[in-house]
Amino acid sequence: MHPQAVTVHAVTALSAASRETRSGKNTLKYGPMNRILLIDDDTQLATLLGQYFEQFSFELESATRPSQGIALLDQKHYDLVILDIMLPEIDGFEVCKTIRKDNDIPIIMLTARGEVMDRIVGLELGADDYLPKPFEPRELVARIQGILKRAQPKASTEIEPGAVLSFNTLVIDTGKRMATLESNKIALSAMEYQLLLLFASSPQKTFTRDELLNLLKGIDADVYTRSIDIMVSRLRQKLKPLDLIKTIRGEGYMFVGQPT
Numbered sequence: 001m002h003p004q005a006v007t008v009h010a011v012t013a014l015s016a017a018s019r020e021t022r023s024g025k026n027t028l029k030y031g032p033m034n035r036i037l038l039i040d041d042d043t044q045l046a047t048l049l050g051q052y053f054e055q056f057s058f059e060l061e062s063a064t065r066p067s068q069g070i071a072l073l074d075q076k077h078y079d080l081v082i083l084d085i086m087l088p089e090i091d092g093f094e095v096c097k098t099i100r101k102d103n104d105i106p107i108i109m110l111t112a113r114g115e116v117m118d119r120i121v122g123l124e125l126g127a128d129d130y131l132p133k134p135f136e137p138r139e140l141v142a143r144i145q146g147i148l149k150r151a152q153p154k155a156s157t158e159i160e161p162g163a164v165l166s167f168n169t170l171v172i173d174t175g176k177r178m179a180t181l182e183s184n185k186i187a188l189s190a191m192e193y194q195l196l197l198l199f200a201s202s203p204q205k206t207f208t209r210d211e212l213l214n215l216l217k218g219i220d221a222d223v224y225t226r227s228i229d230i231m232v233s234r235l236r237q238k239l240k241p242l243d244l245i246k247t248i249r250g251e252g253y254m255f256v257g258q259p260t
Helices: 004-022 043-056 066-075 092-100 116-124 137-151 190-201 209-216 221-239
Strands: 034-039 058-063 080-084 107-111 129-132 164-167 170-173 178-181 206-208 245-248 252-255
Touching (some): 034 043, 034 137, 043 058, 058 066, 080 137, 092 107, 092 116, 116 129, 116 221, 129 137, 137 190, 170 190, 190 209, 190 252, 206 209, 209 221, 209 252, 221 245
Parallel strands (some): 034 058, 080 107, 107 129
Antiparallel strands (some): 164 170
């Protein structure tokens, strides 16, 4: 994270939050620790975030270089990645693309530029959420909690817990939270998996973009319409050669797979 103004704002906010934590304010303990990897070259931000995250049962580990972060992902288990765009070696977009080749870990991308196109590109590459800098630390925590909650297996009124859904050569194992196509695992982000499961739970049902947004939750409202289209397009590409998601003109999208 290079722009000085952004760094100063973020550090000031986190310093204040950390002081409140040490004084006993805002100290809320949650369940088991979730391990989070931060890939950002701002070491001061990493230190303050690590201190602030402790009250929310988040264990933060940081990497200042993309190569270091990718190596850590290969060596250890993490529940979520926070990824800055402006990095040495390669930018965050390339890092996201590399991670998504063989890992479906949730990713939140950070940017100091705040441009809508940056957010769209990040979502196209498989990021689950996007937070512009400067940000309030509590908002980052709320987004992390939302993504981790959605990533947890949960019962459904339409799909039995642990059910295996089959549509031709597409198989969705809800117990393992995994989808395969012709017996090959599909690399899906947490949000893409939720979208696929949502479609598969109601074949032949037309979902409007607003319905999908409300059911998925957590997509940046500034680009929500475009974000839904991007996710559907990305999911379609990953399901090829099957053509299971149809555009219903003027309405939305329909999953046309027949259970087998």
